Amino acid sequence: MKYFNFLFFLLFLNVYAQNVNSPALPNPPLLPEITENKLEKKDSFRDENFSNVGLDGKYVNDTILYGLDSQVTSIIKALKKSNDSQYNFSLKKRLEKTFNAEIKKEILELFISLKYSGGIDAANYILENYESKRYSNALLGLAISYLKEFDDKEKLKKILIEILENKEGNVVSIAAYYLGELNSLEYSKNMMEVFEKYSGNDGARREILIALGKMAAVDYQDRIYEISLDNYESPSIKAAAIEALSYFAPEKVTANADLYLQSNNNNLNVKLAIIASLSKDPSLKSKEILQGFLRDSDDNIRFKAINAIKGHNDSSAKDILIYKIKSDPSLKVREASAKALIDMDLGDIEIKNIMFDFKIDNNFKISMFSYLLDKDSLKALSIALEMVNNGNINRPSNVLKGIASMLAAKKGNFDNFYSKIIDSKNVDLRHFALKGAIYNKSSSLYDKLKKIKSETNSEYIKMLLKDY
Structure with a gap:
């Protein structure tokens, strides 16, 4: 009996406890949710402009100065999207004090995008x-890039040439690259001397050659040309020499393209360098060689x-581009060919023919139409109308539905198209016509839309047409 009395007492105590509210603790200030090893996607700072949310400037500034690295990372991501510069001073202090190299990198990237020069001391x-x-090389390169934008360029050049002449490894490549970006023609002699004596690092020698090309160091044109043909040099170095020549003597590359290919066993880097040079030479010979590259086995x-x-x-490349659209095994090559025809205004008839070619993938057709719609909406509308006239609007193809969905969301006068599909028995097609006509405030279909609203039993359509 005592046992049952004890059970009854426990049951009573449990019921009592459930009906008594525990005292409420005061709510702390709203903080972004942080996981030490991984920033949560639902972070309170994510994708926000802080002036538009319930976080005052002092709170954000304090978080930048004293918060966790992961919190600062989240703030920086949001600021990159909002272009909000009101927290630059606090970020500058964090940049100077933090030991976290990744945070330094992210703040410098933000300062470059905001065109804020307050990070010069930290970058130096x-x-x-x-x-x-x-x-890391990435942080060093970013610091140099920042100084290139905001600090004394002549001082920076001197530091870089000192690195080039006295250091080893990847840092030499970085210095050479930025000397080229800074157009350091006055140091071209120093750079060529380093190239000639530097045998242990092809990466550094490559960057030196390309930098000399960028700064149009014509005094070394003949030497660079010799390097491009030197069988004792690696294909990587010869490719860099070819790229350098492309800046001030692309015709030399065009004249020697066959020789470059034969003597380097069709090396990929050499071919890419040749194409880069040919793109700067408008001669007939250059165009002929480029068309030849369309037969290469590498889709890149x-x-x-x-x-x-x-x-x-x-x-003159029209026919081969049409062939590539229809037959190339690589999707990116087919898409590039279609875009080239559209951009060069060469393929009106061919694009229409492709839209009706059952052997060509539907997704590719829709992608091609989307590109044409952005470039020339009138030509796209012409193709869309032809698709309607030659199709069955009551049993539309996936391509026609795809076209209708795009025209429903595109600003423009597509009333002719909407009017042809608005009475379709296909629900999707009919809804696309309604949405497009409403979105573009179609005056010619105004009475039609009012009639549809008065006759329909569909709550969805009534909702769409609530303003008619």
Whole structure:
């Protein structure tokens, strides 16, 4: 009996406890949810402009100064999207004090995008102490890039040439690259001397050659040309020499393209460098070689060649581009070919024919139509009307439905198209017509829309037409 009394007492106590509210603790200030090892996607700072949410400026500033690295990372991501510069001073302090190299990198990237020059001292500190602090090449390169934008360029050139002449490893490549970006023609002699004596690092020698090309160091044109043909040099170095020549003597590359290919066993880097040079030479010979690259087995080469052909607006490539659209095994090559035809205004009839070719993938057709719609809406509308006239609107193809969905969301006068599909028995097609007519405030279909609203039993359509 005592046992049952004890059970009854426990039951009573449990019921009592459930009906008594525990005292409420005061709510702390709203903080972003943080996981030490991984930033949560539902972070309170995510994708926000802080002036538009319930976080005052002091709170955000304090978080930048004293918060966790992961909190600061979240703030920086939001600021990159909002372009909000009101927290630059606090970020500058964090940049100077933090030991986290990744945070330094993210803040410098943000300052570059905001065009804020307050990080000069911190960037110079990184450049002066990259060895002792063992900063990454990525952070060093970003610091140099920042100084290139906001600090004394002549001072920076002197530091970089000192690195080039006295250091080893990847840092030499970085210095050479930025000397080229800074157009350091006055140091071209120093750079060529380093190239000639530097045998242990092809990466550094490559960057030196390309930098000399960028700064149009014509005094070394003949030497660079010799290097491009030197069988004792690696294909990587010869490719860099070819790229350098493309800046001030692309015709030399065109004249020697066959020789370059034969003597380097069709090396990929050499071919890419040749294409880059041919893209700067508008001669007939250059265009002929580019069309030849469309037969290459590497789809990256074909892709690059197509873009170079488009850059030359080479109408003589029309037939081979049409062939590539229909038959190339690579999707990116087919898409590049279609875009080239559209951009060069060469393929009106061919694009229409492709839309009706059952052997060509429907997704590709829709992608091609989307590109044409962005470039020339009148030509796209013409194709859309032809698709309607030659199709069955009551049993539409996936391509026609795809076209209708795009025209429903595109600003423009597409009333002719909407009017042809608005009475379709296919629900999707009919809804696309309604949405498009409403979105574009179609005056010619106003009475039609009012009639549809008065006759329909569909709550969805009534909702769409609530303003009619």
